[in-house]
Amino acid sequence: MASNKSDPDSLVIQSYLAGDKGSFNELVSRYERYIYNLTYRMTGNATDAADLTQEIFIHLYKKLVSFRGDAAFSTWLYRLATNYCKDWFRKESRRVPILEIDEAVLSDGGAGPSQLYEQKELQELVQSAILALPEDQRIAIILRDLRGYNYEDIANITDVPVGTVKSRLARARLKLAEKLAPTMERHGKINV
Secondary structure (H helix, E strand, C coil): CCCCCCCCCHHHHHHHHCCCCCHHHHHHHHHHHHHHHHHHHHHCCHHHHHHHHHHHHHHHHHHHHHCCCCCCHHHHHHHHHHHHHHHHHHHCCCCCCCCCCCCCCCCCCCCCHHHHHHHHHHHHHHHHHHHHCCHHHHHHHHHHHHCCCCHHHHHHHHCCCHHHHHHHHHHHHHHHHHHHHHHHHHCCCCCC
């Protein structure tokens, strides 16, 4: 593994590769929530997301020796996770599931019951719209707009050129805007 001084996970990975199997738990602690959120956004189902998250970390445990350090560990892990999700959908011939909202994804921030209900309703609509996107656009939206990855990192994760990432995002955002505009207008969130 090439040593990447700017990657905060480099020392933990080196320790794991040197035989300290307990250091793997540090990686799980750092990334479990992120991977769960990714799989939840991909599947729309908390149970499937939890199962996939566990499977991805089992897969990571076996594959970590192949991490070369060419990119940040987080980028490599997200690529591994998105590919695992794609395979999961293909292998089981799964279709877009019925939406299930994970209460842990919502944050109440001291809001009252009516505000929480509205927030949950909007969350369901947005999640449903994201799940309706084609897989490549859904992954791009999740990684850019929900996880905050830059275009180059998304290109590395999805193994496509940056221009393709940008066009997928543009198409996905247009589809989401079309689908969500009436709802957002009704809730007074945008003016059309």
